Amino acid sequence: MGMHVIGGTASTDLAEKISRELGNAPFAVPFTKRFPDGELYLRVGGRFDGEDVVIVQSTRSDQDLLELLLLQDAVREGGALRTFIVIPYFGYARQDRRFFPGEPVSARALARHVELDADALVMVDLHSPQTLSHFSKPVYEASGIPAIARLLRERPVDYLVSPDKGGIERVRRLGEILQLPWFALEKKRIDSEHVELRLPAQAPAELAGKHIAILDDVISTGGTIVEAAKLLHRNDVGAITAACTHGLFLRDAFERIKAVTNEIYATDTLQNGAEKVSVAPDVAQLLVRNIGAT
Template sequence: MAIVCGHRASRPDSPGEDSRPRHQERDREPFKDESLWPVNQEANPRERAEQRDKGHDPPVPSNLPDPPGEAHGDSSSDERPRAYLKARSRLSVAQGVGHFIYATPFRAHGALVNVVGGSASTALARSLAKELRANFIEVAFERHPGGFPDGERYVRLLSPVAGEHVVLVQSTWPDTNVVEYFLLADAIRDAGASRLTAVIPYYGYGRQDKRFLDGEAISAMTMAKHIALDADEMLTMAIHNPDILATFPIPAREVSGMPAIGRYLKTTDVDFLLAPDGKAIRLVKEAAAIAKKPFDALEKERLDSYTVRMTPKRLDVRGKSVAIVDDVVSTGGTIATATRELRAQGARRVIATCVHGLFVGPALENLKACDEIVATDTIPSAYSKVTVAPEFAAAIRALG
């Protein structure tokens, strides 16, 4: 006998709303860089200059946030911060688009943003809230010390979020964090949030992105469908196959973590950056541009049936300090092999860097060959030396 479980019933509309067609807007373009808050994009410099020549200034951009004195309808100009008035003036000058950003709390479509962090990403969520100048919502993860006796997850929001935009930050690895994400997302929606942006720094279950054998589950798509039940949009980083984003029922976007790696390496004595293979050259190129260092890719040469030699295509590593840049380090086998080869060729120092540091199995033993290990905070570890909060903050601002 085959038993088929019915799918989850849809959530009733929020009070005061006729409907909330969150998933019927796939044709719209949700990610518009021109909406980066609050730089005025209403007129380009040439058009603004033409308006000036005609004897009138262009209007003050309407997309600027209200200053603190106007947040509740108070229009008294005496209460406006002087820096805010300067910002508005600078953005309305005829010489071009200004770049002064007044650091008020970030608003999306008029609503204050609240950031919630799952237990896998609490530190990153706090950093993101600080970047956005948003509210950080505390979460209780245990009803009593030790949690449920059977180890099941428990979550409780400790502040109200009704009618507000909530950003939920939670990596979905390992399995327990997947369950916790869904509990938090449901709790946020049930609490009346008007909008939910899912920030999934590390997208677990993304490796199975196609069906190789009959009867297999495509886990990357399964995750996408379930995330879309509560979220209005999804942001992730260094996903295994970016093509999976097109299968989401909601807008989904990959945010690059290479600028964070580049920022860190810019402060070190690294001579150049290396991609472990040709596939990663796009990533290392982006990090190198931020670090202002030259870059190259390692090339594999098979010497015999058992021996492979890895050498840079162009650059000489003798006496140099080099950084190997990759998106994910799992067992560390590839980087360990590359490190041994680089040392044999005379490299003075080797740093292993990555966005996602899984460090499973023999990873830490393998990576002992490296002088330093650097990962971001998408997956917290002792090697999380750089945050990707600025990258996610910029992406959230771009959502509008």
Template sequence: MIVPGTASQALGAALAAETGHELAAVDYERFPDGERMASVTVGDDTDRAVVVASTTTDAAHVELLQLQDAVREAGVDEVVTVLPYMGYGRQERAFEAGQPVSARAVARAISTGTDRVILIDPHEASVTDFFDVPCDVVGAAARLADPLPADLTDPLFLSPDAGAIGLAESVRDAYGGGAVDFFEKVRHSGTDVEITPSDAAVEGRDVVVVDDIVATGSTMSESIGVLDARAAADVYVACVHPLFARNARTKLERAGVTAIYATDTIERDVTATSVAPVVADAL
């Protein structure tokens, strides 16, 4: 049985279709005092529940814990939790004394209601160590090749920094051709990012900028600007997690992006492909 959270309803349906499992009926309610309640209708012969829930907000975290508890209360023997996008997953260490390791805190909470966790391309791979149950990572970057135009001109798959070059290689390999390179990136703060152009020739070439997550859009928009200044042809953005905080989408559009393609780990209007097939394989 596939149990979708509010933020992952399309992905839940896609996963149910991919696996042939039942899509659970889930009700989401809010009490007059603002508290939430998520409840699930579970069949008598259901022995495993796969809870699929991106935790993009604090409310989504609470909802996930309630869904886990609801299927346990209904007598389900095995609970698998799929976190397409794990909120607080980038806070994997404390920068000052007295600060929390937020990824650890939420991982411990999630672990109490599940037998196994599946993460999709976490920004920090080390977060898997914070779970008290088996935790598997699924790579979904290759799915981003599907929506790309089939006739890219001498394509260059470019990551915003060296750490994401593996994602760019995955998209390039799935696409079937092209070169791979990366920008040098120096982050001065959460919103101040300095981009140094790579040595790759971009003039007249179609460029696909690949990253795991677009949050504020600062890195991506600056990358697009650099490519435009160097006379690249079309510039596409491909990301696994389209978080798009605040005015991130506007930044990309103003920078001159040709198109944005993302997966359904976070369901946005730029969602162009589903991670359901790779999650199904992991199940």
């Protein structure tokens, strides 16, 4: 029984790296085009009779999600024995519960569809643990923290900082790996794009000249990271690195963050200008350990 890896257009590079981590498993990308009416066409070459197939595709956009569903159907039609879905960035995860009457639970709706033709799924740093409850198939969650640790280990960082208390567990774990001190800023959200931040009482008394790494799971508009960097600059830090698992960098977020930091790093769960370290080893390890991929 063999193992094939297919990379969707949203995750082609990461999929190829995962295939290498799986012992140079056969790797392919689908042929895609648009019909005159705008509908998506794709084709996966060959058949997979009696084979296991890993499909890798982030679902940042509606188009990415549709492509994933079509890929799953194509692989099933191709005779795959088992299908494993790797969704490095799972879109719509923030709507994991109903906030107002009449709203859908978007994460649940997507979970029901993407797991239909899947034997198991792998995701990376889900926005909320609640998301896992929406799946009936096995879901394994990889962490982007080891990848970020591999990157920061080569840099002279003095302190790790979470921009809010919600990221305490994340920054604590990174601190344990790198054996670095850490603290979390206190945040008050003004609206969807603006926040107020302040140093906590337990922050180091002297930050002047120190190299600080700000860690977050997702950077979207960049508002929180920018405000965190400004606060740290007011305390005369020497250098600031911004690091995250998922780099959305909406609108001008990348440029705004670049203006107040020295370095910006993200993993390759999303394809952007900041992905400097790969989660491929961590995803492949999960596949081997929990699914038996070899």
